Amino acid sequence: MQQINYNSDSNMKRQILIIVCMMMTSLLHAQSFESATDAVKNMGVGWNLGNTLDANDATKTWTTTAQHETYWGQPVTKPELMTMMKEAGFGAIRVPVTWYQEIDANGKINDAWMKRVKEVVDYVLDNGMYCILNVHHDTGADSNTFKSWLKASAANYTSNKDKFEYIWKQIAETFKDYDQHLLFEAYNEMLDEKNTWNEPVNKTDGYAAVNNYAKSFVTTVRATGGNNINRNLVVNTYSASSTPNAMENLDKPENSNHIIFQIHSYPNWVSKDNAKREIDYLISNIKSNLLDRAPVIIGEYATFTTWPPDLDYYETDRELALYAMDYLVKNAKENGIGTFYWMGLSDGANRTLPAFNQADLAETIIKAYHGDSYSGKFPTPEDFQIVYIVKYEQNWSELFLYGDWSKTTTLKLSEYKGIRVEMDDDSYAGKLQVKLYGKSDGQEAYIPLSGTVTTVNFENSRASIGNEIPMITLQTTVGVLTAKVKKVTLIKTDGTEVPASVTAAWGCSVTTESSPITGIHPILTRTPADHAIYNLQGQRVTNPQKGIYIQNGKKYILK
Numbered sequence: 001m002q003q004i005n006y007n008s009d010s011n012m013k014r015q016i017l018i019i020v021c022m023m024m025t026s027l028l029h030a031q032s033f034e035s036a037t038d039a040v041k042n043m044g045v046g047w048n049l050g051n052t053l054d055a056n057d058a059t060k061t062w063t064t065t066a067q068h069e070t071y072w073g074q075p076v077t078k079p080e081l082m083t084m085m086k087e088a089g090f091g092a093i094r095v096p097v098t099w100y101q102e103i104d105a106n107g108k109i110n111d112a113w114m115k116r117v118k119e120v121v122d123y124v125l126d127n128g129m130y131c132i133l134n135v136h137h138d139t140g141a142d143s144n145t146f147k148s149w150l151k152a153s154a155a156n157y158t159s160n161k162d163k164f165e166y167i168w169k170q171i172a173e174t175f176k177d178y179d180q181h182l183l184f185e186a187y188n189e190m191l192d193e194k195n196t197w198n199e200p201v202n203k204t205d206g207y208a209a210v211n212n213y214a215k216s217f218v219t220t221v222r223a224t225g226g227n228n229i230n231r232n233l234v235v236n237t238y239s240a241s242s243t244p245n246a247m248e249n250l251d252k253p254e255n256s257n258h259i260i261f262q263i264h265s266y267p268n269w270v271s272k273d274n275a276k277r278e279i280d281y282l283i284s285n286i287k288s289n290l291l292d293r294a295p296v297i298i299g300e301y302a303t304f305t306t307w308p309p310d311l312d313y314y315e316t317d318r319e320l321a322l323y324a325m326d327y328l329v330k331n332a333k334e335n336g337i338g339t340f341y342w343m344g345l346s347d348g349a350n351r352t353l354p355a356f357n358q359a360d361l362a363e364t365i366i367k368a369y370h371g372d373s374y375s376g377k378f379p380t381p382e383d384f385q386i387v388y389i390v391k392y393e394q395n396w397s398e399l400f401l402y403g404d405w406s407k408t409t410t411l412k413l414s415e416y417k418g419i420r421v422e423m424d425d426d427s428y429a430g431k432l433q434v435k436l437y438g439k440s441d442g443q444e445a446y447i448p449l450s451g452t453v454t455t456v457n458f459e460n461s462r463a464s465i466g467n468e469i470p471m472i473t474l475q476t477t478v479g480v481l482t483a484k485v486k487k488v489t490l491i492k493t494d495g496t497e498v499p500a501s502v503t504a505a506w507g508c509s510v511t512t513e514s515s516p517i518t519g520i521h522p523i524l525t526r527t528p529a530d531h532a533i534y535n536l537q538g539q540r541v542t543n544p545q546k547g548i549y550i551q552n553g554k555k556y557i558l559k
Contacts, residue, residue: 033230034180035257040295040338043130044091045329045369048300050343052077053117054096054136058146062101065116073348079123081346081354088356089366089376092130094299094340095120096188098137099167100149107163109170118174125181132234132299132340133175134185135167141195150213152192152206152238157213164213165220176226185234185262185299186217198241207249210238218253232258240264240299242282247289260338261290264300267324269313275324283331297338301328303361304344314344314361322364329368341365353386353514355379384514387424388485388502392476397507398435401488401500403471410439410468411458411490418457418491419472419500424484426451431481435473438465446475455491473505 034042055072062068066076085093095117102113117133124131139150149160168184175182190210192200200206214235221228235253237246242263252259265282269275282298290296303321304312313321325341332339345365350357359378366376390399401419403409421434428449434456436445445461447454458469474485488500504510 033227033258034232036232036260037257037295037336039130039180039183039232040260040297040336042091043297043338045089045333045365046092046094046130046132046297046338046340047085047090047345048094048096048340048342049077049120050074050096052096053120054098056098056101056137056146058101060101065112068101068113069116075349075352077120077123078352078354079126081351082123082127082129084346084354084356084377084379086127086129087377088362089370089374090129092132092338092340093124094132094134094185095124096134096136099135100138103163103167107166107170109167114170114174121175121178121182125178130181130183132183132185133171134188134234135164136188139187139190141191141197148191150187150190152190152200152209152213153202154205154209154212156193157209161212161216165216168217168220169224172221172224172228176224176228178227180227180232183232183234183260184217184221185236186214187236189240189264190236191239197239198243199245200238203245203249206238210236211249211251211253214251214253218259222254230258232260234260234262234297234299236262236264236299242285244285244289247285250290252293259294261294261296262299263290263296264342265298266300266302266304266306267313268305269320269324272320272323275320276327279324279328279331283335283337286337287335291335291337295336295338297340298328298332299340300342301339302342302344314358318360322361325361325364326368329365333369339365339369349386349512350381352512353379353381353384355381355384357381384516386486386512386514389511389513390474390483390485390502391509392479392481392483393507393509395477395479396475398473398475398505399485399508399510400503400505401434401472401474402469402490403437404503405471405505407437407439407470410470411472413458413462413467413469415493416458416469416490417493418455420453420455420487420489420491420497421449421474421485422453422487422489423449424452424486428483431476431478432483433475433477435475436461436465436469437471437473439468439470440466448477472500476508 051072052069052074055068055074057071060071069076082093097117099109102110121131121133138148140148142148150156150164171184190213191197192202192206194201217235218233221231221233235250237250239246240263242265247263250261263286267275267278269278286296303314303325313324329339345358345362346354346356356362356378357380359380363376363378367374401421402411419434429451430448432449434447434449434454436456436458438444443465445464447456447461485502488502489497490500491497502510
């Protein structure tokens with residue numbers, strides 16, 4: 001070893017001092033940065049901000065970040081949503097992000113998109129929660145119009161290694177000074193070239209590729225320095241599968257205590273006993289194949305099946321769903337495994353209020369982790385006064401109050417007797433009218449608004465529309481107009497009431513504003529689901545094949 005002459009040039013002394021200080025700072029930092037095991041414990045229970053920054057459509061070109069963020073039907077995320085999650089008792093938010101439509105051919109990320117991602121991450125961290133940021137639908141199943149560019153194959157890794165590393169270099173550089181509450185996740189559900197779920201067709205090739213991508217991710221992030229030297233990093237099994245083989249074949253990409261393994265798990269329950277056995281089997285496999293090498297998080301789980309998409313135990317067997325969620329979260333916590341619920345709980349317009357549309361499920365998850373005595377806040381839509389702001393862009397443009405252009409469902413006049421429309425004031429008389437559509441072309445009825453509250457009796461229009469109503473709209477008669485709709489209610493023949501939907505139809509747009517209830521009665525805002533199936537590009541699918549689909553704002557997998 002060369003000896004240093006401390007009597008030499010003073011510049012050399014300064015350089016040596018700087019190097020020593022940097023080494024000492026790095027050492028001290030490494031000692032203070034929490035381990036992955038501690039991070040999983042300190043995160044508490046988590047939630048996914050799904051179908052938001054991960055939305056995508058390969059046929060579209062976004063001109064604003066809001067167009068991208070809202071394309072799958074979720075509103076622009078606001079910091080108030082994260083405050084609600086924190087006050088409920090959640091300690092971590094997974095923020096899925098799809099990047100491929102926001103990069104150029106070389107992988108350079110659009111500055112506006114990176115800025116928006118950073119804003120959302122800051123919303124999470126500013127509320128004192130942990131945040132996991134990832135690369136999401138750049139992986140996944142192909143469709144007729146979309147092919148994920150990251151695949152679990154040696155050929156794909158060779159072709160895309162540089163772009164993948166460049167994307168992570170930019171993300172890591174952007175967040176290098178963030179503290180231990182921010183974690184990075186390498187990739188979401190990476191499949192082979194055959195789009196095979198659970199295990200690759202060519203196991204040697206597929207598993208090796210996943211491990212190579214994981215290694216590239218870790219090496220790239222570490223090389224950016226700063227807090228990234230010791231940041232806790234997450235790598236997933238092949239397709240985020242929970243099969244024993246997928247777990248066993250996931251390598252730990254570095255020999256440190258700053259690596260977390262992730263798997264996903266969606267249910268196939270029949271009864272409480274069946275759910276218990278399924279969850280016990282999952283936890284046992286995690287302990288046998290992953291937990292002895294690194295801490296683990298279940299990054300996605302839910303009460304709905306991966307397929308068929310209309311089977312959500314929360315809707316079909318609420319007691320079973322709540323039991324299973326309670327059992328899963330309690331047992332995961334007992335074994336040091338983190339959990340992140342996929343996307344539900346607060347969905348669609350509820351996120352803007354913000355409110356929980358599945359408050360009982362959110363409370364079940366929170367109390368399973370924190371204990372029955374934990375007192376979180378779980379606001380529901382009924383706690384808010386909602387006003388729909390409708391911008392009519394031209395004459396005769398319309399707002400849906402019931403149905404859509406497909407006319408696949410109808411109101412039977414034997415079951416419904418009317419609809420009540422409540423506006424924010426009485427200035428819309430002569431400017432707006434309720435339009436009732438019959439099943440056949442030409443069967444229509446028009447009822448002008450009469451004041452702040454207008455009640456339409458369907459029986460009065462039976463001669464014009466027939467016995468069934470596939471659509472009800474609120475139509476402008478005076479061209480460009482902005483109107484505020486407070487509430488729309490369908491009235492059944494037995495006198496019971498149900499909230500109608502308020503969604504854009506032709507030539508109009510809809511936004512909402514809300515405030516806490518100060519009046520006597522609550523206002524319901526739940527929108528009936530249309531059950532349509534969409535692919536990851538936002539296109540409606542009538543005959544889905546293998547792949548990932550969206551229905552009623554939730555992700556499903558057809559295998």
